[in-house]
Amino acid sequence: MGHFTPILLTVVLTVAALQRPPIDWKAADQETLRHFQALLKFDTSDPPGHEKPAVDYLKQVLEAEGIPFEILFNEANRPNLVARLRGSGAKRPLLIMGHTDVVNVDPTKWKHPPFAAVRDGGYVYGRGSVDDKDNVVAGLMIMLTLKRQNVSLDRDVIFLAESGEEGSTRVGIQFMVNEHFAKIDAEYCLAEGGSVTRTGGKVKFASVQTLEKIPRGIELTARGPAGHGSTPLRDNAVVRLATAVAKIGAWKAPVRLNDTTRAYFERLASISTPEEAKQYRAILSSDPKVVDGADEHFLVREPRHASMIRTSISPNIIQGGYRINVIPSEAKATLDIRMHPDDDHLALIEQVKKVIGDPKVEVAWAQRDVRPGGASGNLASEAFKAIEAMVTKHYQTVTLPTMSPGATDMAYLRAKGVQCYGVGPATDIEDGPLGFGSHSDQERILEAELYRFVKFHYELVEQIAGRR
Ligand SMILES: [Zn+2]
Numbered sequence: 379m380g381h382f383t384p385i386l387l388t389v390v391l392t393v394a395a396l397q398r399p400p401i402d403w404k405a406a407d408q409e410t411l412r413h414f415q416a417l418l419k420f421d422t423s424d425p426p427g428h429e430k431p432a433v434d435y436l437k438q439v440l441e442a443e444g445i446p447f448e449i450l451f452n453e454a455n456r457p458n459l460v461a462r463l464r465g466s467g468a469k470r471p472l473l474i475m476g477h478t479d480v481v482n483v484d485p486t487k488w489k490h491p492p493f494a495a496v497r498d499g500g501y502v503y504g505r506g507s508v509d510d511k512d513n514v515v516a517g518l519m520i521m522l523t524l525k526r527q528n529v530s531l532d533r534d535v536i537f538l539a540e541s542g543e544e545g546s547t548r549v550g551i552q553f554m555v556n557e558h559f560a561k562i563d564a565e566y567c568l569a570e571g572g573s574v575t576r577t578g579g580k581v582k583f584a585s586v587q588t589l590e591k592i593p594r595g596i597e598l599t600a601r602g603p604a605g606h607g608s609t610p611l612r613d614n615a616v617v618r619l620a621t622a623v624a625k626i627g628a629w630k631a632p633v634r635l636n637d638t639t640r641a642y643f644e645r646l647a648s649i650s651t652p653e654e655a656k657q658y659r660a661i662l663s664s665d666p667k668v669v670d671g672a673d674e675h676f677l678v679r680e681p682r683h684a685s686m687i688r689t690s691i692s693p694n695i696i697q698g699g700y701r702i703n704v705i706p707s708e709a710k711a712t713l714d715i716r717m718h719p720d721d722d723h724l725a726l727i728e729q730v731k732k733v734i735g736d737p738k739v740e741v742a743w744a745q746r747d748v749r750p751g752g753a754s755g756n757l758a759s760e761a762f763k764a765i766e767a768m769v770t771k772h773y774q775t776v777t778l779p780t781m782s783p784g785a786t787d788m789a790y791l792r793a794k795g796v797q798c799y800g801v802g803p804a805t806d807i808e809d810g811p812l813g814f815g816s817h818s819d820q821e822r823i824l825e826a827e828l829y830r831f832v833k834f835h836y837e838l839v840e841q842i843a844g845r846r
Pocket of ligand 1: 477509510543570
């Protein structure tokens with residue numbers, strides 16, 4: 379008797395699942411393409427933004443399917459859309475997110491016009507094709523498919539099409555988190571920040587962003603007496619500043635690993651050539667000398683990896699002087715800081731002062747949108763396990779949990795306790811240097827990979843949120 383009810387229940391649920399008509403993926407691909415091209419054709423360049431036409435489009439598609447949604451904004455032209463499919467409430471919601479704005483374009487540099495969604499040679503070209511209208515269309519198709527399939531859910535599935543990701547988060551994620559967090563509060567979030575890497579047309583690995591570094595800025599100001607250029611001064615502000623910048627450039631912040639980066643290098647080693655693998659294993663060593671050897675290799679040959687293991691500092695702006703015969707009284711440098719999420723910013727600025735070791739150089743925080751920090755997406759969670767299983771099923775490759783050196787809007791959600799994972803479609807590693815990547819002048823996506831991503835993402839959501 380004790381066993382009877384669960385078995386009966388399983389039978390009933392299985393029958394219900396079997397009765398659901400199978401998804402016609404060929405038709406879904408066509409529909410994906412139709413929505414994707416429509417979205418790419420809206421010029422949502424940020425600045426100024428103007429995401430409204432894209433949101434109006436999503437609205438009309440969701441309305442036609444009877445999927446409930448809300449439109450929320452603090453600038454009417456830059457709305458956010460939140461749609462929700464209700465589950466039983468047995469588990470907390472799953473949020474899927476994509477941003478409708480794109481970075482600016484210089485149309486004269488584009489072979490295919492940036493907002494025409496041209497299909498050519500198996501690609502779709504257009505600004506936003508891999509950043510981030512791919513995630514927007516995936517979110518839309520997931521909602522449509524869950525609704526049409528009448529999938530029973532253990533948790534609500536929320537779709538957020540947000541504005542302002544590319545530099546104006548005050549209208550997008552910040553507004554949503556500060557003013558309407560209850561509408562997007564979730565246990566897990568899936569959004570941009572991950573990708574599947576192909577090389578020579580073959581899938582090599584899938585990166586899933588589980589954590590990201592925290593951007594900050596530091597400004598250095600050196601001052602000294604002004605004077606005539608014909609009479610050099612020991613206390614020249616430009617020289618003082620240059621010395622400080624050189625010291626920062628030569629300094630290495632200590633290497634720090636965490637669960638994500640440790641798993642990343644272990645797994646990367648397992649799929650790399652013996653030569654590469656040697657460095658990835660060395661960085662995990664308990665011997666500081668071995669670690670330093672690998673670190674030096676990264677700093678010269680694999681700078682992205684060097685950044686992933688520490689707080690990084692890049693001096694990116696330097697200003698001083700205005701004419702050749704005047705010794706300026708002031709010179710400034712701005713440092714781009716990407717903080718390791720486990721580092722303390724107050725200790726960091728003290729460390730920078732110590733490295734410079736010159737009390738006449740003022741060290742202060744620079745103006746910058748400070749994204750909050752938050753805990754890493756758990757590598758043992760139900761969501762991450764589902765991601766790994768779906769990566770294996772759809773891409774037959776290994777999942778690398780990644781701490782991104784760059785920043786995404788997930789930082790704001792992590793700060794609220796949401797476990798976030800960045801996912802994305804497959805792209806060719808060769809495309810970046812050739813100028814076809816995100817933010818490039820010929821941004822494009824492999825059409826077949828867009829379809830694979832939508833299917834992967836749908837089954838992933840179904841796995842995490844569907845009734846078990
Ligand atoms: Zn993006």
